[in-house]
Amino acid sequence: MDIARTPSTPDGNQHLADAAPEPQEPAIIRREDYTPFAWNLPEVHLHFELGLEETHVTAKLSVERNPQAEASPTIRLNGDELEPQSVAVDGEQVDSWTMDDGDLLVSLPGDAHEIVIETTINPAANTKLMGLFASNGMLCTQCEAEGFRRITFFPDRPDVLSVYSVRMSGTKAAFPVLLANGNLEESGEEADGTHWAEWHDPWPKPSYLFALVAGDLVSNTDTFITASGREVTCNIYVREGDEGRTGHAMESLKKSMRWDEETFGREYDLDLYNIVAVSDFNMGAMENKGLNVFNTKYVLADEETATDGDFDGVEGVIAHEYFHNWSGNRVTCRDWFQLSLKEGFTVLRDQLFSQDMGSAPVKRIEDVRVLRGAQFPEDSGPLAHPIRPDSYREISNFYTATVYNKGAEVIRMMRTMCGPERFRQGTGLYFERHDGEAATCEDFVKAMEDGAGLDLTQFRLWYSQAGTPKITARLEKDGEDAVLHLSQEVPPTPGQESKSPMPIPLRTAIFDRETGKHGGEQLVTLTEAQGSFRFGNVGASPVLSINRGFSAPVTMSRDVSDEDLVFLAAHDDDPFARYEALQDLVVGHLQHAVSGELSDDDRDSAREAIASAIGSVLADDSLDDLMRGELLVLPTEGYLAETMAIADPGRIHEERAALRSAIGAQLEDQFAAMHERASAVPYSLSAEARGARKVKTQALIYMAAGNPDRGKAMAWEQYQAADNMTDRQGALMVLAGADGIKRTNALLDFYNRFKGNALVIDKWFSLQSMSTHPGVIEHVKALADHPEFTLKNPNRVRSLYMGFAVNQNAFHDPSGEGYRVIADLILALDPINPQTAARFVTPLGRWRRIEPDRSALMKAQLERIAKAPGLSRDTHEQVSRSLG
Structure with missing residues (x-):
């Protein structure tokens, strides 16, 4: 399930909010208390008689005692806002069942039984959008993490794997398309205007991967030929009229399928791959086996209605959900404490895919910006938790940037330490060992040790300790050599006051200021609280470039001067390190300015120096515009606040706005020239055209800050001339922050147009x-x-x-x-x-x-x-x- 972009999840054993005046404190669930479920459910047969306000559900469950678990005389079937209409065991109605906190408890005297349960639910009243719900006349499901229990009574936990068969029936006029997981086995029509479809998914799966969709939909259909020569039919279902905006999503899907074959050796395993776009959805998308349900935001895109960022979002989320077919579906999670096993790994896979599809340096910068904007504050606040939590009350609150984005960074560090080829060997062993199983994070780490040849004994701390490590770096000249002195601190977080040193892999290079070159990059790994590393033949004036490519998710305090940062911003051959030098230059200045440490002269001097560095970016012909656009983005106010122990948001905004205004005024003509040059590039999705649109927006931002009248006039002109959403939105963003008739007219035109x-x-x-x-x-x-x-x-x-x-x-x-x-x-x-x-x-x-x-x-x-x-x-x- 994708949340890097729209986070959200189910709410577990939730009773009606107005059922009690005060919330009941949920019990704490602990990872150490895990026990396997007492019963296996090899087969599940579901029959849905569909209606928007009344859907009748019959669940036939084949249950067998689990020889790997402690025997139990009863089976607990989770339920949420459900009432059983009938319960039968082995063909006989039983009255011996009981209810406990919404769950259904049924006595089972033998070793194997068949349970049949009937329930009726109201999808139209389900505003929580968990389980089966209605969306603009369509029925669809969202079951991760604990939404299936809102459909029928079931052991709603990820380690219970079953083969599902589904029969759906409803009026053809209301629900002309009937979809579920797996392959369509049979369908037919009745004389009374109803029709039905039977679906079968041959791959055992947990309940959170169940999906059903019924509605009036049309499809964009294509085919994909797998590496072994199998033909897969790919459908993207949308409302009629939207099918013309699904082309990019379909191409993204086919690229994802090919990339996963080539990069990870993973081939698709069903005859059908269906995607459905839903307008009412709590999250970005859901990887249900063979039937992905997507927020329309991550399916529909064309140049008139979608920005370049929207196109990237479609590509990335389509890939994320497809990659889950192996990292999440074929190998799923033993329990929800292992959520990062599937989500962290799959986020990394979608990041690597997007790097290969576009600009790898720009994608890396974007991913780090997301991490710093969402996960770093989480790690330093009251909601901090490890990527593998030890306890929770509501699992819905642990679909977080830590589990997803930091989880991806942890696995990326493994890849950095062993290299892409050995990483492929390790992940291949993981898939081979655990195909068809509900696995743990420890299973993944062990496979990486055995398959990639890594010793990850200490590295396991990344799974158990919360908090962002703080690294201090100082370079000391020693004759012809330089010695890099490093120290680390893992700050205290709720429930974890004392931390052990973590292994921190840092890609590092030492530049010679006189030549502008370095003697080669090294991977240094800090494993203790302090450590020193020697670099030979560094030249007379060494300059430190560290954490290149953002090789570790840490904060870095390095003993470098502003002159060193300006040098790195101009000469560093690692794109991320070049970006980071400019960011550090700006952050350092704004920290001093906000604290009141600078005199007026010092403030003006610093602003001029930063503007000069930005001017070098504008003039550097070796940069493509995509990268140039990233280098021009100032640190956000939120990130600046995160770099300060106690933040004053008003002062941060004031100083950042003043800096942007100074840069815009000092470089006004250069920004105007760049905007004119970029405006001559015709619209396409090429890297050149996308880069041109990116720097046009940055030019407008700086010009509106430095010369508001000219900037606003240029924004209005761009808005009127725009032939794509990226240019239109960029111009409107500038106009929306201004006063006057142009703002009013642009906002009104935009609304009426769309x-x-x-x-x-x-x-x-x-x-x-x-x-x-x-x-x-x-x-x-x-x-x-x-x-x-x-x-x-x-x-x-x-x-x-x-x-x-x-x-x-x-x-x-x-x-x-x-x-x-x-x-x-x-x-x-x-x-x-x-x-x-x-x-x-x-x-x-x-x-x-x-x-x-x-x-x-x-x-x-x-x-x-x-x-x-x-x-x-x-x-x-x-x-x-x-x-x-």
């Missing part, structure tokens, strides 16, 4: 909530009352409120009104969609790292939420952890 397209109207909401306009708080309140806004669509909620929550200057308004806006949202959304509501607690949870006045206001809103009656368990847990 008001029939939900995904583009999401952009219209987010552009306003993320803008630098001083009235953004009032704008957000007004937009919440707009006819196009609804709390029942997660995309629309995220577009308005998540955009606002990352808008640091507005969210941290000194009045505290920004905090109240988010708290009001959480309280309104929680009864409708608890897991989406819980995601919005995170911004408020950073209160301990914000200056005292704002901190008190943030904490007060958390306390207000905590006191609300009937709070869901999802939200209650996040608020409780945030308050500590």
Whole structure:
């Protein structure tokens, strides 16, 4: 399941939010308490009689005692908001069943039985969007992690693997397309206008991978020939009228299938691969075996309605879900503590794929920016946890950037230590050993040790310790050599006050300032709290380039001067290290400026030096525009706050805006010339054209800051001339932050032009909530009352409120009104969609790292939420952890 882009998951044993005035504290589930389920379920037969408001479900379960587990006289079948209509064992109705906290307990005297359970559910009333729910007249499912128990009673845990057969029936007028996992076995029609389909998935799978879709859909159909010569039919199902925007998704799917064969040796294993696009969806996409369900955001794309970033998102998420067919489906998780086993590994696989499909350096920078923006704050806050947690109350709250993105970085470090070829051997052994099994993170690590020849004894700490390691680096000249002195600190996190040193692999090079060259890159691995490493023949003026390619997910404090950083920004041959030098130059200046350490003269001098470094980027003909565009992006206000022990968001915004204005003013003509050059490149999806669009947007941002009248005029001109969404959105972003008739006209034109397209109207909401306009708080309140806004669509909620929550200057308004806006949202959304509501607690949870006045206001809103009656368990847990 993809969350790097839209995180969300199921909510487990959840009763109705209004069933009790106070939340029941869920029991703590601990990894060390794992025991295998007492029963195996080799076969599951499901029959669905479909209706939007009433769906009848008959589940026939073949159960056998598990010889590897302790025997039990009963079987516990999980349920959530279900009532059994009938329960039969071996063909006989039984009344001896009992209910316990929503679960169904059935006595089973023998070693093998057949259980038949009938239930009726109301998909249209399922606003949580977990289990079987309705979306614009269509029925679809989302079962990860614990949504299947909202459909029928079942041992809803990932280590129970079953072969599923599904029969679906419904009126053909309402549900002309009937889809489920696996291969279509048979279908037919009845005289009364109903029709049916029978599906069979030959591969055993856990319940979280079950999927069903029924609705009025059309498909884009293509074929893929596997490496062994098998023909696979690929379908992408969408609403009629949207099929013309599925071409990029289909090409991305076929590229993913070929890449996985060539890079990891993994071939697809069914005759069909179906994708369905759904507009009401809590997450990005779901990898259900043979029937992926996607948020429309990651399927539909064309140049008029999708930005270059949207095209990348489609490609990356399509790949992510396809790669899960092996890293998640064929080898699944023993329990939810092992979630990073499938998600961290699959995020790495989709990152490597995207690197190969486009610009590897740019993709690496983008991935690190996501990690720093989402995971580093998580690791330093009240919600910190290891990539393999030891305990949880609600698993829905552990679909996190730590599990996904840091998990990917941990496996990437293994690849860095052994190289791509040995990494392929290790992963191949993992797939071979555990195909058809529910595995653990330890199984993966052991396969990498045996297959890739790594000793990962100490490395296992990356799975058990939370927190981002802090590295200090100092280079000392010693004759003809240089000695690199390194130290590490793994900071305390909730429940882990004392940490052991971690193995930190750091790609390192020592440049000679006089020649601009280095003597070769080395991989140095710091395994103790302190360590020193000698480099020979480094020249008279050595300059340190460290953590090249971001080889380890750490923060780095290096003893380098601004002159060294300017040198690296101009000469480093590692693209990420060059980017990092510029970032460090800006971060260092802004840290001093925000703290008040700089005189006016020092501040002006530093701004001129940074502008000069940016000017070198503009003038460097060796750079392609994709990379140039990345080098021009200033560190975000959120990332700057993360680099400070206690942050003052107002001062950060003020100093960053002033720096951007100074750069824009000093380089106004150069930015104008770059914009003119890039505007001459016609639209395509080539690297050249995409790069041109990227630097055009950056030029507008800097010019609007340095010369607002000229920048606004250029943005308006670009908006009017735009023949693609990237240029149109880039211009509107600049205009949305300004005052005047051009802003009003552009926003009105954008809305009227695209008001029939939900995904583009999401952009219209987010552009306003993320803008630098001083009235953004009032704008957000007004937009919440707009006819196009609804709390029942997660995309629309995220577009308005998540955009606002990352808008640091507005969210941290000194009045505290920004905090109240988010708290009001959480309280309104929680009864409708608890897991989406819980995601919005995170911004408020950073209160301990914000200056005292704002901190008190943030904490007060958390306390207000905590006191609300009937709070869901999802939200209650996040608020409780945030308050500590």
